[in-house]
Amino acid sequence: MKKIAIIGGGISGLYIANLLRQNSNYKITIYEKNNSVNLEKGYGIQLSVNSIKLLNKIGFQNINPKEKFCPNKVSFYSLKNKDKICDLNISVFNDNNDKYTTLQRFTLIDFLKNKLPNNLIDYNKKVIEIKNVSKIIQIIFEDNSSIECDYLIISDGIFSKTRSLITDKEIKPKYFNSIVVRGNIDKNNLQNIDHNNISLFLGSNLHSVVYPVNQDVQFNFVAILRKKLNSEELADYSLFDSKEFISSTLLEISKQVDSNIIENLIDIKCFPIFSSTEIFQPKNKNTFVIGDAFFAFPPTFAQGASQSIEVAHELYRNLENQNDQFNIERIERTKMIDRKSKFNYFVFHLSNPIITWVRNLLMKKLVKNKYFLKKYLGSIYK
Numbered sequence: 001m002k003k004i005a006i007i008g009g010g011i012s013g014l015y016i017a018n019l020l021r022q023n024s025n026y027k028i029t030i031y032e033k034n035n036s037v038n039l040e041k042g043y044g045i046q047l048s049v050n051s052i053k054l055l056n057k058i059g060f061q062n063i064n065p066k067e068k069f070c071p072n073k074v075s076f077y078s079l080k081n082k083d084k085i086c087d088l089n090i091s092v093f094n095d096n097n098d099k100y101t102t103l104q105r106f107t108l109i110d111f112l113k114n115k116l117p118n119n120l121i122d123y124n125k126k127v128i129e130i131k132n133v134s135k136i137i138q139i140i141f142e143d144n145s146s147i148e149c150d151y152l153i154i155s156d157g158i159f160s161k162t163r164s165l166i167t168d169k170e171i172k173p174k175y176f177n178s179i180v181v182r183g184n185i186d187k188n189n190l191q192n193i194d195h196n197n198i199s200l201f202l203g204s205n206l207h208s209v210v211y212p213v214n215q216d217v218q219f220n221f222v223a224i225l226r227k228k229l230n231s232e233e234l235a236d237y238s239l240f241d242s243k244e245f246i247s248s249t250l251l252e253i254s255k256q257v258d259s260n261i262i263e264n265l266i267d268i269k270c271f272p273i274f275s276s277t278e279i280f281q282p283k284n285k286n287t288f289v290i291g292d293a294f295f296a297f298p299p300t301f302a303q304g305a306s307q308s309i310e311v312a313h314e315l316y317r318n319l320e321n322q323n324d325q326f327n328i329e330r331i332e333r334t335k336m337i338d339r340k341s342k343f344n345y346f347v348f349h350l351s352n353p354i355i356t357w358v359r360n361l362l363m364k365k366l367v368k369n370k371y372f373l374k375k376y377l378g379s380i381y382k
């Protein structure tokens, strides 16, 4: 029997644990630094059909239908003149069982956690040291306990400490020169949009997204604003929780975003966006990195969670086939999604009126162009 230690009980760690436990030759444990998995309410998540297909392999289609929503279109609007630019039909990539889905983040995490036996997750376990002795890996925790395993899966998120412990070279994510403002909003406070779609508002150095997170009245609001921050500001995490910072950011986005939305937002949070600059592949053949620790994408293709699930699934298949490295296609795919996420960011944030006019015209044409849709979206969603 092979002992597998998974570090971090986020989306990627919980998903791969669900896959690996189907094989009785593995003894798996998740080591999570906190005293529970993060079931904080309020965050929405978009899952494109590529990850829904993989989640359905472990029964995701059976979650309460009231707890999720399947939007058919993304409607693009201009924040400047409030006009609709075009509709993009994302349902063309769906099939009968697998559909683009929006939901609360905690609904997904709760589903992944509840499918695992309680004793599979060991809480309050923060890794502080990793030693390789021959083929065995020894993991030492902050509470002075230690374990040995045959395989180590690192899934402790974007600021992965465990990744730093196994390499001489520190790989740090980079500030994406943007911050997020997120909150919840009641459907009744969202006027002039189609409540069945994801609504994407394009502004100057800013874009915002609104989408339903269940069949009830709750919607998730996210605004991404270009903002320069110095290293002291980035190091001071309390800054983003401060009332002054949140108020000044809301004031900044209210220059473009509908005041009715801003006034009715609840559970507002601000945080800086970081993304990866390189893909990390460990040298040790028994150690693997997945999720945001493998690569954290800019949020402008909404692929963070979907890619965490895809990469975890690929690692599961690799382990079953005794393959010890992600293949070149995975590396190329990661780079391609990163490039497209950055390109979306550029296109969504244009300021010049003539260039935005051309962009809007092009978008109207491209959303109807099957070849473009297949190349740009299909290559990610299929």
Ligand SMILES: Cc1cc2nc3c(=O)[nH]c(=O)nc-3n(C[C@H](O)[C@H](O)[C@H](O)COP(=O)(O)OP(=O)(O)OC[C@H]3O[C@@H](n4cnc5c(N)ncnc54)[C@H](O)[C@@H]3O)c2cc1C
Binding pocket: 007, 008, 009, 010, 011, 012, 013, 031, 032, 033, 034, 037, 038, 043, 044, 045, 046, 105, 125, 126, 127, 155, 156, 157, 158, 160, 161, 162, 290, 291, 292, 293, 302, 303, 304, 305, 306, 308
């Ligand atoms: C608050 C938040 C909101 C998000 N919203 C969206 C969204 O709307 N759409 C979208 O597509 N993506 C979103 N993302 C991104 C997406 O959720 C991530 O891409 C995805 O969660 C990555 O999963 P992960 O398992 O790699 O990391 P995480 O979900 O960050 O989980 C990492 C886990 O590891 C644990 N951990 C950390 N360090 C250690 C350690 N040293 N020892 C043991 N355990 C450790 C953490 O406590 C955590 O439980 C969001 C991310 C966050 C954090």
